[in-house]
Amino acid sequence: MRRWTRCLDKGFVGLIILSTVCLTALFTGCGEEDNNETVLRVCNWEEYIDEGDWDDDERIDLDNGESVIGVNPMYEDFEEWYYKTYGKKVKVEYSCFGTNEDLYNQLTIGDTFDLVCPSEYMIMKLMAEDKLIPYSDDFFDRENKDNYYINGVSPYIKNIFDTNYIGDESWGKYAAGYMWGTTGVVYNPEIVSDEDAAHWNVLTDKKYKRRITVKDNVRDAYFAALGIYKEDLLTKDSFVNADNYEEVFAEEMNDTSDSTIAAVEKILRQMKDNAYSFETDSGKADMVTGKVVANYQWSGDAVYTMSQASEDDILLSYQVPEEGGNLWFDGWVMLKDGIGGDSEKQQAAQAFVNYLSRPDNAIRNMYYIGYTSVIAGAPDDDMIIEYAKYNYEAEDEEAEDEGADETEDEGDEDTYEESADEAEDDEEYIDYDISYFFINSEDGSEAYNGGDDEDISDDISEDDDDKDSDEVDSEADKYVIHAGASSETGELGAQYPTLDVIKRCAVMRYFDKETSEKINKMWVNVRCFNPFE
Amino acid sequence: MVFKIARKHLCIPYVLFLLLFVIAPVIVILYYAFTNGEGQFTVANFLGFFTSGNTVGTLLYSLFIALIVTCVCVLLAYPVAYILSKMMGRKRSTLLLLFIIPMWINFTLRLTALKEVLSVIEGNLAYHPFLNTVIGQTYDFLPFMILPIYTTLCKIDKSYVEAASDLGASPAEVFFKVTLPLSMPGIISGIMMVFLPAMTNYVILDMMYNSTYIMGSLIGGYFSAYNWNQGSMISIVLLAIICVATLFTNKFTDGEEAADRGAVL
Numbered sequence: 014m015r016r017w018t019r020c021l022d023k024g025f026v027g028l029i030i031l032s033t034v035c036l037t038a039l040f041t042g043c044g045e046e047d048n049n050e051t052v053l054r055v056c057n058w059e060e061y062i063d064e065g066d067w068d069d070d071e072r073i074d075l076d077n078g079e080s081v082i083g084v085n086p087m088y089e090d091f092e093e094w095y096y097k098t099y100g101k102k103v104k105v106e107y108s109c110f111g112t113n114e115d116l117y118n119q120l121t122i123g124d125t126f127d128l129v130c131p132s133e134y135m136i137m138k139l140m141a142e143d144k145l146i147p148y149s150d151d152f153f154d155r156e157n158k159d160n161y162y163i164n165g166v167s168p169y170i171k172n173i174f175d176t177n178y179i180g181d182e183s184w185g186k187y188a189a190g191y192m193w194g195t196t197g198v199v200y201n202p203e204i205v206s207d208e209d210a211a212h213w214n215v216l217t218d219k220k221y222k223r224r225i226t227v228k229d230n231v232r233d234a235y236f237a238a239l240g241i242y243k244e245d246l247l248t249k250d251s252f253v254n255a256d257n258y259e260e261v262f263a264e265e266m267n268d269t270s271d272s273t274i275a276a277v278e279k280i281l282r283q284m285k286d287n288a289y290s291f292e293t294d295s296g297k298a299d300m301v302t303g304k305v306v307a308n309y310q311w312s313g314d315a316v317y318t319m320s321q322a323s324e325d326d327i328l329l330s331y332q333v334p335e336e337g338g339n340l341w342f343d344g345w346v347m348l349k350d351g352i353g354g355d356s357e358k359q360q361a362a363q364a365f366v367n368y369l370s371r372p373d374n375a376i377r378n379m380y381y382i383g384y385t386s387v388i389a390g391a392p393d394d395d396m397i398i399e400y401a402k403y404n405y406e407a408e409d410e411e412a413e414d415e416g417a418d419e420t421e422d423e424g425d426e427d428t429y430e431e432s433a434d435e436a437e438d439d440e441e442y443i444d445y446d447i448s449y450f451f452i453n454s455e456d457g458s459e460a461y462n463g464g465d466d467e468d469i470s471d472d473i474s475e476d477d478d479d480k481d482s483d484e485v486d487s488e489a490d491k492y493v494i495h496a497g498a499s500s501e502t503g504e505l506g507a508q509y510p511t512l513d514v515i516k517r518c519a520v521m522r523y524f525d526k527e528t529s530e531k532i533n534k535m536w537v538n539v540r541c542f543n544p545f546e
Numbered sequence: 547m548v549f550k551i552a553r554k555h556l557c558i559p560y561v562l563f564l565l566l567f568v569i570a571p572v573i574v575i576l577y578y579a580f581t582n583g584e585g586q587f588t589v590a591n592f593l594g595f596f597t598s599g600n601t602v603g604t605l606l607y608s609l610f611i612a613l614i615v616t617c618v619c620v621l622l623a624y625p626v627a628y629i630l631s632k633m634m635g636r637k638r639s640t641l642l643l644l645f646i647i648p649m650w651i652n653f654t655l656r657l658t659a660l661k662e663v664l665s666v667i668e669g670n671l672a673y674h675p676f677l678n679t680v681i682g683q684t685y686d687f688l689p690f691m692i693l694p695i696y697t698t699l700c701k702i703d704k705s706y707v708e709a710a711s712d713l714g715a716s717p718a719e720v721f722f723k724v725t726l727p728l729s730m731p732g733i734i735s736g737i738m739m740v741f742l743p744a745m746t747n748y749v750i751l752d753m754m755y756n757s758t759y760i761m762g763s764l765i766g767g768y769f770s771a772y773n774w775n776q777g778s779m780i781s782i783v784l785l786a787i788i789c790v791a792t793l794f795t796n797k798f799t800d801g802e803e804a805a806d807r808g809a810v811l
Contacts, residue, residue: 112770114770115770118770118772223673231771289672290672290756292752292755293752295753536771537764537768540758540759540767541600542600542604542606542758543599544599544603545602545603
């Protein structure tokens with residue numbers, strides 16, 4: 014100790030101060046930029062944006078003649094586009110975070126970002142803590158063609174964003190959606206039956222002991238355990254068919270009463286004893302290599318897992334259990350600490366969201382990361398549905414015939430016959446309807462009724478009497494994908510779930526401070542080793 | 547004023563480093579460990595830790611893992627280091643290199659490979675989480691045990707060994723009465739480098755599919771729940787454990803000199 018004190022004479026102290034000053038100057042010096050350039054600090058999930066550098070054979074040539082390829086990282090393309098469109102220079106400082114909690118911690122430590130992309134519950138938390146600034150009115154101006162977000166966002170998603178509130182404010186005001194999906198179970202149908210995978214209790218099923226992975230985060234684990242705990246109630250016909258089902262269901266899946274937490278703890282312990290592991294990332298690979306036969310997964314990763322497995326000729330399936338799944342979103346929010354009152358910055362941030370929402374860019378991101386964009390495209394823009402068809406439409410002679418039929422524009426009878434034809438081929442192909450995502454539900458709900466093709470053909474014949482039915486039909490028909498019979502449990506089902514699946518998905522709200530403490534304590538208890546019990 | 551660079555000024559970079567990255571963080575950790583969410587002084591964090599069966603259980607579980615890993619490492623590393631130190635010239639450096647090379651490969655990669663190997667041997671890894679954790683950690687930490695022991699063994703003056711045999715000690719006696727005691731400092735530094743990481747390195751634990759928390763995972767768990775206070779408290783507990791361990795081992799190695807060092811610590 015004494016040697017240190019001797020070192021600390023005046024000259025030494027002076028030197029320390031000097032070097033500290035130098036260091037600070039060095040660090041802050043890097044941040045300085047010339048005044049004409051706006052710096053936009055963006056923080057996004059890892060590997061959650063197109064980084065470009067595609068091979069030429071990865072080019073996506075859509076049937077409508079459009080072609081999409083990623084050459085440069087998306088944020089660099091944005092800089093160029095912004096300069097061309099607005100005549101102003103912007104520099105994107107792009108960084109990544111690993112989990113919502115990491116992002117939140119980074120923000121509390123004092124890292125400042127302008128635009129970040131957390132999940133819905135973190136958006137709610139940040140909104141509740143008054144850390145966000147709302148999007149400006151001109152962001153929602155549909156007249157402006159450069160406002161790709163408001164013109165292209167799926168009406169279904171927009172409706173959810175506009176009808177969920179924190180306090181008096183809707184999410185839609187503070188957050189612009191980016192990717193969305195469900196949670197469910199990826200499984201190997203040769204070992205795990207479809208019926209078993211249709212319930213959350215597959216995760217505690219002794220039949221698959223040590224061959225199932227569970228998500229290593231308290232919210233996802235809690236949700237699945239709730240599904241097991243409330244299985245009887247959630248699958249009861251009287252509950253499912255009740256008029257206020259969606260409302261009551263959402264309440265049930267956000268139940269954090271003490272007795273429920275205690276019950277969930279018990280189930281999670283069983284899950285820990287039964288699972289192969291609690292994983293954050295390894296589950297995908299373990300599924301493909303066959304170490305596990307089922308894993309709890311987010312839909313986007315499910316798509317990735319299934320497509321990886323299919324390269325090895327392994328067919329995997331994905332299902333949102335019957336009790337219900339978690340409907341999640343990642344969205345762009347602007348931070349008060351970062352943007353402050355800087356209108357240039359805010360404009361750049363909003364333009365960044367708009368640029369990502371341009372349909373060709375949405376496709377680039379979807380292709381690159383495997384998740385589903387919230388963008389459906391403007392009504393007169395077919396790119397997104399064309400991309401879905403490019404991926405999933407069955408390529409057979411019949412499909413081509415059908416295409417020819419459509420252009421010939423024959424009478425309604427023909428349409429009816431056509432769907433009857435398909436009903437015969439039921440085993441191989443189905444009509445997969447995702448119009449709810451593309452058309453405003455008020456117009457679209459009429460055209461859509463139930464899941465299988467027979468219902469649709471019924472619908473069409475019933476609608477014949479309606480005057481404006483032709484228009485509605487053709488509108489909705491455009492969003493029906495002629496796809497393989499197993500699509501519903503395949504990649505298509507994971508990427509664009511059917512309306513039936515969506516109906517049994519609820520948004521899981523953020524836990525307030527008190528609840529969060531209780532639930533985290535419960536989680537620690539589950540994961541710890543207690544020799545005294 | 548004329549400024550001359552004296553020898554003492556050479557310590558400035560290190561002092562700066564020490565202040566910024568050792569002293570300052572410890573102060574911050576201490577602050578968080580002894581305050582609650584509102585910034586008021588409290589010892590509730592510590593009381594909570596030592597009164598809950600789950601957290602104490604986790605402490606015991608981590609200690610047990612660390613103990614076994616350290617023992618296995620010593621038992622494996624000592625003979626290797628001994629043989630290495632007895633070798634000559636190029637053969638020795640080649641072999642030494644073989645033991646060091648794995649350290650140059652990223653440990654995620656090594657563990658992924660180990661996982662595959664173990665899967666072939668064991669079938670389903672999830673049935674033996676504890677065993678796999680010990681294997682994984684031993685695999686990862688072994689070089690940190692071999693190197694210090696090897697270095698001390700090389701430094702031992704051969705004349706001690708020769709003198710002992712000349713005076714009639716059997717080879718076993720020479721080893722246990724001369725070589726082993728003289729190589730204790732190497733073993734101690736090896737233990738220091740393996741024991742604490744084995745208590746906290748939860749990445750290996752996760753990768754080996756062990757779903758039971760150790761101390762490190764507990765810190766991670768608290769931090770991801772924005773609970774800086776509890777997380778810091780665990781760090782302090784670990785710091786205390788390692789301090790006690792250091793004092794304890796120093797006392798047992800080489801008498802007064804070590805005791806002095808312990809007192810300074």
